[in-house]
Amino acid sequence: MIDDKYLTLLHGELDGVNSPQESAKLNAYLAAHPEAQRLLAELRGMSNLLGEVKPVEPPAHLQHAVMNTIAQRRAARAADQGRFTTFKNWLSEIFEPKFAFSFAGGLAVGVLLFALALQTMKDKVNENAKLFGTIGAPQTEEREQSRTIAHEIARGEIKWRHEEDQLVAEIDLAATEPFDLVVLFEASALRCKEVAVIDGEELPNTVLQQGRLQLLHAGERSYRIVFQSNQSTGAGARVQFQRNGAAFLDEVISFEKH
Amino acid sequence: MPERDDALLVQRCLQGEDAAFGILVQRYQTAVFNVALRMLKDRYEAEEVAQQVFIKAYEKLATFDERFKFFSWIYRMAVNTALNSAKRSRRFIALEAGQEAASPGLTPHENYEEAETGENVQRALMSMKPDYRAVIILKHFEGLSYQEIGETLELPEKTVKSRLFTARQMLKDALLKQGYRFHD
Numbered sequence: 001m002i003d004d005k006y007l008t009l010l011h012g013e014l015d016g017v018n019s020p021q022e023s024a025k026l027n028a029y030l031a032a033h034p035e036a037q038r039l040l041a042e043l044r045g046m047s048n049l050l051g052e053v054k055p056v057e058p059p060a061h062l063q064h065a066v067m068n069t070i071a072q073r074r075a076a077r078a079a080d081q082g083r084f085t086t087f088k089n090w091l092s093e094i095f096e097p098k099f100a101f102s103f104a105g106g107l108a109v110g111v112l113l114f115a116l117a118l119q120t121m122k123d124k125v126n127e128n129a130k131l132f133g134t135i136g137a138p139q140t141e142e143r144e145q146s147r148t149i150a151h152e153i154a155r156g157e158i159k160w161r162h163e164e165d166q167l168v169a170e171i172d173l174a175a176t177e178p179f180d181l182v183v184l185f186e187a188s189a190l191r192c193k194e195v196a197v198i199d200g201e202e203l204p205n206t207v208l209q210q211g212r213l214q215l216l217h218a219g220e221r222s223y224r225i226v227f228q229s230n231q232s233t234g235a236g237a238r239v240q241f242q243r244n245g246a247a248f249l250d251e252v253i254s255f256e257k258h
Numbered sequence: 259m260p261e262r263d264d265a266l267l268v269q270r271c272l273q274g275e276d277a278a279f280g281i282l283v284q285r286y287q288t289a290v291f292n293v294a295l296r297m298l299k300d301r302y303e304a305e306e307v308a309q310q311v312f313i314k315a316y317e318k319l320a321t322f323d324e325r326f327k328f329f330s331w332i333y334r335m336a337v338n339t340a341l342n343s344a345k346r347s348r349r350f351i352a353l354e355a356g357q358e359a360a361s362p363g364l365t366p367h368e369n370y371e372e373a374e375t376g377e378n379v380q381r382a383l384m385s386m387k388p389d390y391r392a393v394i395i396l397k398h399f400e401g402l403s404y405q406e407i408g409e410t411l412e413l414p415e416k417t418v419k420s421r422l423f424t425a426r427q428m429l430k431d432a433l434l435k436q437g438y439r440f441h442d
Contacts (some may be wrong), residue, residue, distance in 0.1 A: 017403075045438075049433070053379050056291070223419075245372070
C-alpha cells in the first residue's frame with residue numbers, strides 16, 4: 001500500500017511538476033518500496049502508450065460548415081428583425097380603434113378558412129397513404145426509385161435505393177441560381193454515413209446536424225448521400241431546395257425494402 | 259502569446275469581424291474535434307458536437323470572461339456538449355475501420371499498429387465513467403496542466419489531482435486486462 005503523500009509525488013514525477021526536493025524525497029521512498037517503483041514504471045509505460053495515439057484530423061469541411069451556419073443564422077436573424085419591425089408597424093396601424101372590428105372579423109374568417117383547408121389536406125394525405133401504403137413517393141416493383149425535378153431554378157433527378165442495410169440517394173442537379181440543398185431525416189432511424197460529389201469535386205459548404213444535412217448547391221453537380229438504416233422496415237427523408245430559409249421544392253423520399 | 263492573441267481575436271469578433279472567429283475555429287478545431295471523439299468514440303457525433311461547440315461559442319461570445327483562457331472555455335463547452343450528446347443518444351458506435359486517417363510517413367504495418375493502439379486505448383477509455391475519461395483526455399491527449407483542467411472542468415486543483423490519479427489507475431487496469439504490460 002503506497003502512502004497517499006508519496007502517491008501524489010509519484011504522479012507529480014510522471015507529470016514533471018515535482019521540485020528537485022520532492023523528486024529526491026520520492027527517489028528515497030522508491031528505493032525502499034518496490035511496489036511504488038513498479039507503479040511508477042506502469043504509469044510511465046501507459047503514459048508513453050497514450051502518447052502514441054495521434055490526434056485525428058477533423059473533417060476538412062468543419063470550419064466552412066461552422067462559418068456557413070453562423071452566416072446563415074445571422075442573415076435569418078436580420079430578416080426576422082426586419083419582418084418584426086414591419087409586423088409591429090402593421091399591428092399599430094391595425095389596432096387603431098376604427099379598424100378593430102374589421103380586423104377581428106377578418107381574423108375569424110381567416111381561421112375558419114385555414115381549418116377547412118387543413119382538413120381537406122389531411123383527407124387527401126390519408127387517401128394517398130391508403131393507396132400507396134406510405135406518404136411520399138409511390139412504390140414501384142424496382143429497387144431504385146426516382147423523381148424528376150423540373151423547376152425554373154433547378155432541374156435534374158433524385159434517385160434512391162436500398163443497398164443491403166444502406167440507403168443511397170443520388171441527386172443530379174443543374175441550377176440557374178445557388179440554393180441550399182437540405183435533406184431532413186429521422187436521426188433515430190437513419191445515420192448519414194457519406195456525402196460526396198460524384199464527379200469528384202470538393203464538397204461545397206456542408207452542415208450535418210441531428211437529422212439534417214445541408215449543403216450549398218450551385219451550377220451542375222451530382223451528389224451521392226449514403227445513410228445507414230437502423231430499421232428493418234425502411235425509413236423516410238425529405239429533400240428540400242431552399243432559398244433564404246424558405247423551401248421552393250419539397251420532395252418526400254421513402255426507403256421501403258422490397 | 260496565443261492566449262493574448264485569442265483574447266484579441268475575441269475582441270475583433272465582438273466588433274463584428276467574423277473572419278477573426280474563423281481563425282479561432284481553425285486554431286481549435288482539431289482539439290475540440292478530438293476531445294469530442296475521445297469522449298464519444300463516434301466520428302459523426304464528434305463532428306456534430308464540434309460544430310455545435312463553435313456555433314454556441316460564437317453566439318455566447320459576449321458572455322466570455324476575459325479573465326479566463328479562451329481555450330479553457332472552448333474545452334469546457336466541448337466536454338459538456340459531448341457529455342450531453344452521450345446522454346441524449348446513449349449509444350457509442352465503434353470507430354469504423356479505416357476512419358482514422360493514416361499517419362503520413364509510416365509504413366502500412368506501422369499505420370496498422372498505430373490504428374490498433376488507438377482502438378485499444380479508446381476501448382479502455384470507454385470503459386471508464388465520463389468524468390474520469392475527461393481528465394485523462396485533457397491531461398494526456400491535450401496536455402493541459404492541473405490548473406487548466408481545473409478551469410476547464412470548473413473543479414478545484416485538488417479534485418483534479420485525485421480524479422486524475424484514480425482515472426490513471428482505472429485506465430491502467432483496463433489496458434492490463436487487454437494484455438498490455440508496462441514493466442519488465
